[in-house]
Amino acid sequence: MNEYLAFAQNVAKEAGEIMLKYFQLGGVKQKTKSDQSIVTIADEEINALVIKRVEETFPNLSVFGEEGSVNKSSKLIWACDPIDGTVPYAKGVPFCAFSLALVDDGTPVVGVVYDPFMKRLYSAVKGEGAFVNGKKISASKLPLSYDATVNIEWWPEADYDLDTAMHKLTMETQSYVLHGGSVVNAGALVAAGQYEACVFTGTKGKNVDIAALKVIVEEAGGKVTDLFGNDQRYDGDIKGAIISNGIVHQDILKYTKGLAMKP
Secondary structure (H helix, E strand, O other): OHHHHHHHHHHHHHHHHHHHHHOOOOOOOEEEOOOOOEEEHHHHHHHHHHHHHHHHHOOOOEEEEOOOOEOOOOOEEEEEEEEEOHHHHHOOOOOOEEEEEEEEOOEEEEEEEEEOOOOEEEEEEOOOOEEEOOEEOOOOOOOOOOOOEEEEEOOOOOOOOHHHHHHHHHHHHOOEEEOOOOHHHHHHHHHOOOOOEEEEOOOOOOHHHHHHHHHHHHHOOOEEEOOOOOOOOOOOOOOOEEEEOOOOHHHHHHHHOOOOOOO
């Protein structure tokens, strides 16, 4: 696993350089995809970089990228979100991150998240703990309360109406809620003990958002499941995600378990 981890860390640093190269406080030029989401030149360039580096180093492995994939029908795949938080990034807001995970038959075994603006390189290998810049990290021990912070990632076209459920959670627990715009960045902050949870409504093609967080957060002592408390595979579509310190997981499920997919 050390070879895979070193590879992912090196690619993450290259991706960070691309993110910084195009970033401007006045915004980054964007275009709209067929699903009405946006993409920038940096997203596309980083995705192409990941495919190139995998082809050079692990030519038999598949890449599942948000902006492009290569299917080698391999048991091991690299799942990549070149820039999670493209909207903040395109608006000139530095709350976004690169994410790359090695997934073994549906289970993430190596995860790397890089926030180039804060120079935070999060990484984990299954069974070996979680780290940021080489320093071991742990999830918080706080329950849902006035002192807790919960990040929510929801948008009107999402398959589940998460915002209504989370509004109820906020009102009843007094937890502080943020909508940062990047589940990867927020999820990494859960692993580092700075947030207590992040709840995500993404489904189609969104395994790339959560795969690295699955191993990083759980190696930090937290928990990652789908919106209904079930484990899930990360080599295909998912059913959203609850990313938590573990302590608040069941409490969040009280609000998400009744969610129904929109028709």
